[in-house]
Amino acid sequence: MKTEGDVVLQQVFLQLEKDRRLLQTEKDAVVAENNSFKSEVQALTEENMHMKEKLASVTWCEDSFRDDDNKVKYYTGLPSFVLLMALLKELSPHITTGPRTATTKFQQLLMVLMRLRLNLPIRVISDMFILSESTVSRTVLKMIDVMFDRLKHIVKWPNKDELWGSVPLDFLHSFGKKVTVIIDCFEIFMETPSSMDPKCKTFSHYKHHNTMKFLIGITPQGSVSYVSKGWGGRTSDKFLTENSDFLDHLLPGDLVLADRGFNISESVGLRCAEVKIPAFTKGKRQLSAFDVESTRKLAHLRIHVERVIGIIMQKYPILDATIPVTFLSKSEGDQFSTLDKVVTVCAALVNLCPSVVPFD
Structure with missing residues (x-):
């Protein structure tokens, strides 16, 4: 036969269990909300990077120069897109790219031509191509070596x-x-x-x-x-x-x-x-x-x-x-x-x- 003390003790245990379940529910909700926030941040970060890459590729890709010889002349000094692509074809086997390369061969050629043609500071080119200044500097110097080796016979x-x-x-x-x-x-x-x-x-x-x-x-x-x-x-x-x-x-x-x-x-x-x-x-x-x-x-x-x-x-x-x-x-x-x-x-x-x- 339960005493009055047993009843009180049982009620205490029930309340503690109820409180524990409530705390666990709140904890699970916080964890879920935190995971959702992390996922949202990750998604926004990836979207931001994708938009930057898309912006760079749209602005400084072959297609953006294809039907605009005036744009080619302004940024490269060459008279036509056809000649620009012929130059790229000549240099392409000697331009290095890889999985970690942030730019295409065309963009590497464009960077050095813009440096020569417009005398743009490295900082400006790095902002235009969304690259670090050290990356742009190395790329330009490397491309100068490639162009010298392949074009000096001209x-x-x-x-x-x-x-x-x-x-x-x-x-x-x-x-x-x-x-x-x-x-x-x-x-x-x-x-x-x-x-x-x-x-x-x-x-x-x-x-x-x-x-x-x-x-x-x-x-x-x-x-x-x-x-x-x-x-x-x-x-x-x-x-x-x-x-x-x-x-x-x-x-x-x-x-x-x-x-x-x-x-x-x-x-x-x-x-x-x-x-x-x-x-x-x-x-x-x-x-x-x-x-x-x-x-x-x-x-x-x-x-x-x-x-x-x-x-x-x-x-x-x-x-x-x-x-x-x-x-x-x-x-x-x-x-x-x-x-x-x-x-x-x-x-x-x-x-x-x-x-x-x-x-x-």
């Missing part, structure tokens, strides 16, 4: 058949089929080096700035046929020409057109070739009629190399900006600096575009 010294098979009429009338190359130097501004020796070697009295100087040669047809490595801006045109490998390309009978700073008749003559520069007035009261006419013809034709230099700078303004000192660094075992490669790549890309020299 800047080539032509053989005589290629050269003289389509000489523009202006050159035929003035010099016949003799002109092989028109040369000039151009300078690219650079940051002031911290060390005194490089600072002195790169200071250009002509530009009043620290620069790197390049020798460039073009054919009568207007294509870039030679680009030297970069030399300090203090280097004279004559010294650069005679100490680069330019003279090694000359053959007997070749004719070189140059400006007055290229006093290289002797070194060119040792190759059984000839150089023509404008006549000097120093020591003369005036030029003879023959010298005046010769100088006029020479200036009329030599201006084409200045036009080509202008086109390179205009199409790829990274060369018209102040280059960081890091662009002068070379990888171990590499004889070309990053700037050497950039200049060659830009010249090669300009060679893919229509010439500025009229044939007629």
